[in-house]
Amino acid sequence: xxxxxxxxxxxxxxxxxxxxxxxxxxxxxxxxxxxxxxxxxxxxxxxxxxxxxxxxxxxxxxxxxxxxxxxxxxxxxxxxxxxxxxxxxxxxxxxxxxxxxxxxxxxxxxxxxxxxxxxxxxxxxxxxxxxxxxxxxxxxxxxxxxxxxxxxxxxxxxxxxxxxxxxxxxxxxxxxxxxxxxxxxxxxxxxxxxxxxxxxxxxxxxxxxxxxxxxxxxxxxxxxxxxxxxxxxxxxxxxxxxxxxxxxxxxxxxxxxxxxxxxxxxxxxxxxxxxxxxxxxxxxxxxxxxxxxxxxxxxxxxxxxxxxxxxxxxxxxxxxxxxxxxxxxxxxxxxxxxxxxxxxxxxxxxxxxxxxx
Ligand code: ASP
Numbered sequence: 001x002x003x004x005x006x007x008x009x010x011x012x013x014x015x016x017x018x019x020x021x022x023x024x025x026x027x028x029x030x031x032x033x034x035x036x037x038x039x040x041x042x043x044x045x046x047x048x049x050x051x052x053x054x055x056x057x058x059x060x061x062x063x064x065x066x067x068x069x070x071x072x073x074x075x076x077x078x079x080x081x082x083x084x085x086x087x088x089x090x091x092x093x094x095x096x097x098x099x100x101x102x103x104x105x106x107x108x109x110x111x112x113x114x115x116x117x118x119x120x121x122x123x124x125x126x127x128x129x130x131x132x133x134x135x136x137x138x139x140x141x142x143x144x145x146x147x148x149x150x151x152x153x154x155x156x157x158x159x160x161x162x163x164x165x166x167x168x169x170x171x172x173x174x175x176x177x178x179x180x181x182x183x184x185x186x187x188x189x190x191x192x193x194x195x196x197x198x199x200x201x202x203x204x205x206x207x208x209x210x211x212x213x214x215x216x217x218x219x220x221x222x223x224x225x226x227x228x229x230x231x232x233x234x235x236x237x238x239x240x241x242x243x244x245x246x247x248x249x250x251x252x253x254x255x256x257x258x259x260x261x262x263x264x265x266x267x268x269x270x271x272x273x274x275x276x277x278x279x280x281x282x283x284x285x286x287x288x289x290x291x292x293x294x295x296x297x298x299x300x301x302x303x304x305x306x307x308x309x310x311x312x313x314x315x316x317x318x319x320x321x322x323x324x325x326x327x328x329x330x331x332x333x334x335x336x337x338x339x340x341x342x343x344x345x346x347x348x349x350x351x352x353x354x355x356x357x
Pocket of ligand 1: 037038039040054083084085086116117118119120142143144
């Protein structure tokens with residue numbers, strides 16, 4: 001990457017001498033930052049304050065705070081939202097996805113960087129994996145420490161994200177998540193620590209790449225269906241017509257009544273964050289079976305944080321009418337189920353989606 005940039009800079013310098021102007025747009029990738037908030041845009045109220053507020057700084061503040069960005073990219077920015085990602089919602093997802101698709105159509109954008117809180121970054125990233133219609137790089141970035149903290153990690157993370165979004169090798173891989181010098185495929189990424197900078201892991205398939213001050217070393221390919229190979233799209237989707245899917249967390253002594261209430265409320269799908277291999281109490285399984293018989297799509301996942309929940313191992317999915325969540329954690333399974341239910345309610349077809357995405 002560094003070599004590529006240096007070559008481009010040399011070419012630009014030569015052309016500047018020959019033509020008398022700097023063809024900036026030939027020399028550097030054009031990167032658009034779509035800002036949504038999060039700790040990366042967060043600030044402490046005062047130096048003495050221990051806490052901080054996500055989504056305080058604007059996209060222009062973020063770009064200006066890292067002047068080195070202009071050495072590696074032609075930067076532009078746009079504020080899509082400015083929220084803590086704990087309050088991320090379907091409205092912002094639909095707006096963001098539409099905007100990503102729109103800007104990536106333009107020749108003036110080679111890649112997109114999305115600044116985002118880390119709490120739900122994996123969900124937004126997975127949603128985009130399913131609905132972005134471009135091979136150009138889409139990189140989600142955040143930080144674990146606000147800009148006003150000692151050793152804030154936002155600036156280096158943003159620098160890495162911009163370098164990655166401008167790297168031709170990042171094309172066609174689906175949305176990527178970068179923090180702490182580590183790149184994850186959004187589908188694999190999982191926040192696994194409440195405060196540490198190495199909070200993200202890719203527990204099932206491993207990381208995508210490592211970075212060192214903008215230079216990227218790719219380790220693995222993304223072999224799962226995404227972006228241009230995905231059947232899903234946000235065209236025609238609204239907050240109102242996205243099927244309602246909720247998650248039920250399993251634990252010792254879980255009863256069935258929470259599940260009954262969800263069915264009464266009219267949910268179209270329930271994802272079980274099950275114990276172990278996607279399992280639950282007899283009462284919960286019975287309530288889920290009843291839900292499935294009423295036409296509610298029931299997907300079994302694991303609360304353990306890794307592994308594959310396959311069909312018919314300890315739970316008889318064929319008999320109960322359930323879908324196995326395979327490699328997805330419950331929060332990502334909820335997203336795939338919502339989008340899948342816009343296409344079909346057939347359990348076999350839904351299982352195929354979970355096998356492929
Ligand atoms: N609560 C913050 C957020 O997700 C945490 C972070 O960004 O790290 O917006």
